Amino acid sequence: MRLVFLGPPGSGKSTQAASLSARWQIPSLSTGDLLRDAIAAQSDLGKQAQTHVEAGELVPDQLIVGLMRESFGTPATQQGWILDGFPRNLAQSQALDTLLQIMGQPYGQVVYFDAPEDQLVERMLKRGRQDDSEDLIRQRLQVYNEQTAPLIALYRRRQCLVEIDGSRPESEITDAIAAVIQPFVNV
Numbered sequence: 001m002r003l004v005f006l007g008p009p010g011s012g013k014s015t016q017a018a019s020l021s022a023r024w025q026i027p028s029l030s031t032g033d034l035l036r037d038a039i040a041a042q043s044d045l046g047k048q049a050q051t052h053v054e055a056g057e058l059v060p061d062q063l064i065v066g067l068m069r070e071s072f073g074t075p076a077t078q079q080g081w082i083l084d085g086f087p088r089n090l091a092q093s094q095a096l097d098t099l100l101q102i103m104g105q106p107y108g109q110v111v112y113f114d115a116p117e118d119q120l121v122e123r124m125l126k127r128g129r130q131d132d133s134e135d136l137i138r139q140r141l142q143v144y145n146e147q148t149a150p151l152i153a154l155y156r157r158r159q160c161l162v163e164i165d166g167s168r169p170e171s172e173i174t175d176a177i178a179a180v181i182q183p184f185v186n187v
C-alpha cells in the first residue's frame with residue numbers, strides 16, 4: 001500500500017500516519033520528523049535545513065528530494081509506505097512521479113485532510129512545537145495555501161484523491177481513512 005497524506009499544517013496528517021503505519025505495518029515517512037532529527041543531530045542536511053524550518057519556509061526541493069530518494073532505497077519501504085509531508089509543491093510532486101517511475105512503483109491514493117483554518121491554528125498552538133508560535137503558524141499556512149494546496153486539484157484530476165474531514169475526532173478519522181483505503185490494500 002502506497003499512500004500520500006496531503007493537507008495543511010495541523011490537519012492531523014502525522015498523527016494519522018503514525019497510527020495507520022502501526023495498524024498496516026508499513027513505514028510512515030514524515031519529512032518534518034526526518035528534518036527535525038537531522039537538525040537535532042546537526043548533520044549536513046540538518047544544518048542546511050535549519051534556517052528554512054525555523055522561518056516556516058519550505059526546505060529547498062533538492063534537499064527534500066535527496067532525503068526521499070534515500071528513504072525509498074531502504075528495505076523497509078519495499079512493501080509500501082505512507083508519505084507524510086511530501087510532496088509539498090509542484091516540483092516535489094513531479095520528482096515523486098519520477099522516483100516512482102524509476103522504482104516501478106505506483107502510488108495508490110492521495111488522502112487529503114481538510115479542516116477549517118481556525119481549528120488548525122488552535123491545534124498547533126496546543127501542540128506547542130518549537131515552530132508553533134502564532135506568527136510561524138500563519139507563515140506556514142500561507143506557504144501551504146500558495147505552494148501545496150494546488151496539488152489537490154492535480155491529484156483530483158488524476159482521480160486518486162480521497163477527501164477526509166480532518167476536523168473530526170482522531171479515532172473517527174483513522175476509521176474513516178481505513179474504510180476508504182482498505183479496499184485498495186494491495187495497490
Ligand code: ADP
Pocket residue numbers: 008009010031032033035052053054056057058059060064084085086087088092140
Ligand atoms: P507541519 O505540517 O505541521 O507544518 P511538518 O512537520 O510536516 O509540520 O513540517 C515542518 C517543517 O519542515 C515545514 O515547515 C518545512 O520547513 C519543513 N518541511 C517538511 N516537509 C517538507 C517538504 N516536503 N518540503 C520542504 N520543506 C518541508
